[in-house]
Amino acid sequence: xxxxxxxxxxxxxxxxxxxxxxxxxxxxxxxxxxxxxxxxxxxxxxxxxxxxxxxxxxxxxxxxxxxxxxxxxxxxxxxxxxxxxxxxxxxxxxxxxxxxxxxxxxxxxxxxxxxxxxxxxxxxxxxxxxxxxxxxxxxxxxxxxxxxxxxxxxxxxxxxxxxxxxxxxxxxxx
Ligand SMILES: C[S@@+](CC[C@H](N)C(=O)[O-])C[C@H]1O[C@@H](n2cnc3c(N)ncnc32)[C@H](O)[C@@H]1O
Numbered sequence: 001x002x003x004x005x006x007x008x009x010x011x012x013x014x015x016x017x018x019x020x021x022x023x024x025x026x027x028x029x030x031x032x033x034x035x036x037x038x039x040x041x042x043x044x045x046x047x048x049x050x051x052x053x054x055x056x057x058x059x060x061x062x063x064x065x066x067x068x069x070x071x072x073x074x075x076x077x078x079x080x081x082x083x084x085x086x087x088x089x090x091x092x093x094x095x096x097x098x099x100x101x102x103x104x105x106x107x108x109x110x111x112x113x114x115x116x117x118x119x120x121x122x123x124x125x126x127x128x129x130x131x132x133x134x135x136x137x138x139x140x141x142x143x144x145x146x147x148x149x150x151x152x153x154x155x156x157x158x159x160x161x162x163x164x165x166x167x168x169x170x171x172x173x174x
Contacts, residue, residue, distance in 0.1 A: 014079050021077035024101070025055050026118040028081050031144045035162035036064055039142060042157065043113075043167075045070050051113040054102045054126070059085030061115050066092035070113075075102035107133040114170075117144035124149065127173045137171035148173060 021027070045051065047069030053061045056074025058081060065072050071094035076082040082099045089095040098105065107114065107130070114135075118126055127148055130141060145163035147153060151172050157165040 018078035018080055021055065021081075021101075024103070025077070025122060028057050028078065029117070030058065031061060031117050032159070032162035033060060033064060035157050035159035035165045036061060036142075036144075038159050039155075039157040039165050039167065040064060040068060042155075043140065045113065049112040050108065050110050051115060052107050052111050053115045055116065055118055056085045056097060057081050057117075059088035059097065062089050062095060062097070063092060065113070066095055071095070073108065073111075074098065075100060075105055077101050103129055107135055109134045109136075111135050111139055114139060114141045115144075116141070118146070120146040123147075127151075130170060131174045133170075135170055137169060137174065139170040141168045141170060141173070142166070143168070 045065055045068045049070040051062065051065040051070050051072045053074045056062055056076045059074060062072035062074045062085065066089065072092065074085050074097045076085055076097065076099060079099065082097060086097045089097060114130060116126060123146060143166045147166045148168060151168060153166040153168055155167040
């Protein structure tokens with residue numbers, strides 16, 4: 001096979017799903033970790049918890065929860081970001097990084113925390129997706145930078161140079 005054709009196919013295989021994730025959820029952008037640390041300390045994430053990151057990007061959020069002993073599950077549609085997340089979390093215990101579109105994947109019933117940093121225009125769709133998952137009403141949702149429309153957050157965490165981190169429970173959005 002022509003080298004140029006091969007390079008184009010590999011490039012498209014990596015870039016097309018990455019672009020698609022940017023359209024249906026959000027392109028990759030890092031969450032500033034200081035506000036996440038503050039929130040995780042405040043709620044007391046521990047080894048009893050399961051955190052799911054919807055669009056786990058570089059795996060930083062999962063790693064922060066894993067440091068506190070939690071089981072972590074990340075879903076990621078960009079093969080490039082999936083690879084980075086996998087490498088970042090490979091030494092964390094109880095961690096899974098799944099490749100795929102989270103809208104087509106289930107959130108496990110024992111999930112205690114859901115994390116999202118996704119575009120505001122998709123919030124309603126994300127809300128409907130989470131609401132129909134078999135998780136407990138008490139499961140906590142963190143949304144970085146963008147709030148849910150018409151749902152007052154239970155808490156808003158703030159830290160220097162970070163966007164706000166909004167906290168809800170699944171009951172609030174059902
Ligand atoms: C703004 S970044 C947030 C990354 C990480 N959660 C954090 O807070 O640092 C959004 C990530 O979600 C991924 N993404 C967007 N839509 C997705 C979908 N439907 N399924 C899986 N991943 C998705 C993107 O590829 C990107 O890496």
